[in-house]
Amino acid sequence: FTRRIKIGRFGHSEISDMARAFNGMSEQLSNLEQSRNEFVANASHELKTPLSSMKIMIQTLLLQPADPEMTHEFLSDVDQEIDRLNNIINDLLSLAKADASHVENRLSRVNLKDLLQATLHNLEPLAQRKQIDMEMVLPEGELTLQSDPIRLQQAISNIIDNAIKYTPEQGSVRIEAAQQGARIVIWVQDTGYGISPEDQKHIFDRFYRVDKARSRATGGTGLGLAIVKQIITGLGGSIRVESQEGEGSTFTVELPIEP
Ligand code: ADP
Numbered sequence: 001f002t003r004r005i006k007i008g009r010f011g012h013s014e015i016s017d018m019a020r021a022f023n024g025m026s027e028q029l030s031n032l033e034q035s036r037n038e039f040v041a042n043a044s045h046e047l048k049t050p051l052s053s054m055k056i057m058i059q060t061l062l063l064q065p066a067d068p069e070m071t072h073e074f075l076s077d078v079d080q081e082i083d084r085l086n087n088i089i090n091d092l093l094s095l096a097k098a099d100a101s102h103v104e105n106r107l108s109r110v111n112l113k114d115l116l117q118a119t120l121h122n123l124e125p126l127a128q129r130k131q132i133d134m135e136m137v138l139p140e141g142e143l144t145l146q147s148d149p150i151r152l153q154q155a156i157s158n159i160i161d162n163a164i165k166y167t168p169e170q171g172s173v174r175i176e177a178a179q180q181g182a183r184i185v186i187w188v189q190d191t192g193y194g195i196s197p198e199d200q201k202h203i204f205d206r207f208y209r210v211d212k213a214r215s216r217a218t219g220g221t222g223l224g225l226a227i228v229k230q231i232i233t234g235l236g237g238s239i240r241v242e243s244q245e246g247e248g249s250t251f252t253v254e255l256p257i258e259p
Helices: 013-063 068-099 112-129 149-165 212-217 224-234
Strands: 108-111 133-137 144-147 172-180 183-190 238-244 248-256
Touching: 013 068, 068 224, 108 112, 108 149, 112 133, 112 149, 112 172, 112 183, 144 149, 144 248, 149 172, 149 183, 149 224, 149 248, 224 238
Parallel strands: 133 172
Antiparallel strands: 108 144, 172 183, 183 248, 238 248
């Protein structure tokens, strides 16, 4: 695909323009092909890792009769790996759903204050377990927009869930929302581990994780922010991150009130 067209003795400018355009198109196609291949390779690797560890544990149990304690330990590890596979498959399905262009957003009038409060309520137990203080700052009066409430809640919930996951015990997470002209801005700020400038460039990529062990330990799949980005841009909005390593991160979401 990337092979260049040689225009040989036909040096006319039209031909060279066409050749340039064609080379450009084939380069784009081959980039697309490459990122699709990378995605399939990554997805297969992520799915195979829990499968291989389950296989080893089950083979060990089959080969030698183990005492009940060890059997219990192995089976609970297998149980965890099954949860992990389930998480990855659910995330892949979310991505595939958002990818399919025929899936339209189900737009309705969304009361953002209610949506944020409900999201916070769902995540409160997670924060309490780490003694993380959750604070929400909302303006007086209404905060409504035309949006898809289910997808929007999934995106916001992923961002706040990350803020809790990547903040050490006794830290804090602050959620703020405000209207700015024809847009609504939502900030999720944490006092967590932070993200280096180099990693900030990649965290919205599929399967990218700064610290694999930390992400794994919290049930992460590396797909959360890719899903968030896809949802937010699908709703006509944008997302960005600012972060300082060792101090914390702020994710900013901007959404049009009327997409
Ligand atoms: P994961 O399932 O690993 O959480 P995400 O796509 O949600 O995957 O995030 C990608 C990576 O970005 C995470 O593995 C983590 O390293 C980093 N990250 C995301 N949110 C935060 C945050 N609030 N603070 C620090 N690091 C974060």
